[in-house]
Amino acid sequence: MEYTRTNKLSVLIITLNEEAHMHELLSDLDFADEVIVVDSYSKDRTKDISTSFKNVRFLEHTFENYTAQRNFAIDQARNNWILFIDADERLTPELKEEIIQTVNSDTDVSAFLFYRKFFFKKRILHFSGWQTDRIFRLFKKDKARYTYRRLVHEKLDVEGKVDIFKNKLIHYSYSDYQSYKGKMIAYGKLKAKEKLFIGFKPTFIHYYGHPIYTFLYQYLIRLGILDGKKGIIICYLNALSVKARYRELKRLKF
Structure with missing residues (x-):
């Protein structure tokens, strides 16, 4: 399909061993003026699949943390409009059209938040703390940058106006127990580095009370x-991430 564009759009994706997602994701990005995949030296077929698409630039870059990797990707983009999308996320036709209309407009908004619809093994997860989740995905390169105060669950610092898209982004966050568990533990370890950086000193309550509180808060x-x-599974694994945070923080300090 041909798309008329007055302003050009760069789509950015950071990856590590995402062969299960790449073909479906990249096949749906024909509206982008360029697609850049920044990969952390995947061991699977992520590179082969990505480079089979003519509009994709595939770059390998050592992973330090999510913030650094995203900012590196931004620096590679040729265009001012940036759309970040994760390998396990998908655009609905309605969301794609909303993105195209926004990029083609003369909006003075610098960045847009997207609500996400979470899927658990291809079934919608309605609650468990995700029902109000929203995240920056579309923004102007000259008006936004990820802050180094966050290493995971990155925070975009925006200069100017912020708005929210009407249509939701599809997020296939949970494919199987082991992969989601590994992701949550990895997130927890990065959060520990954040806490160490600011000199945070956990107490007994943090080590033992915070994981329990996280589970009960999200579950009830x-x-x-x-x-x-x-x-139960999602709330438990999110609580496990908190536990991993303080376990890693203890290891780093001692």
Whole structure:
């Protein structure tokens, strides 16, 4: 399909061993003026799949943390409009059209937040703390940068106006237990480095109370209980990430 564009758009993707997602994701990015994949030296077929698409620039860059990797990707983009998308995320036709219309407009908004619709093994996860999740995905390169105060769950510093898209981004966050568990533990370890950097000193309550609080808050207050077995698993693994954070922080300090 041909898309008329008055302003050019760069789509950025950071990857590590994402062969299960790459073909479907890249096949749906025909509206972009350029697609850049920044890979952390994957051991699977991520590179082969990515380079089979003519509009994709595939770059390998050593992973330090999510913030540094995203900022590196931004620096490679030729265009001012940036769309970041993770390998396990998908655009609906309605969201794609909203992105195209926005990029083609003369908007004075610097960055746009997207709500996400989470899927658990291809079934929608309605609650468990994810129902109000939103994240920056579309922004102007000259108006935004990821802050180095965050190493994971990156924070975009924006100069100017912020708005929210109407249509939701699809997020296939949970494919199987082991991969999601590994992701949560990795996130926890990066959060530990954040805490160490600011001189945070955890107490007994942090080590033992915070993981329990996280589970109960997401399961009861954030209604994970209504997601059934899926809710128990997600809330438990999110609490495990908190536990991994303080375990890693203790290791780093001592």
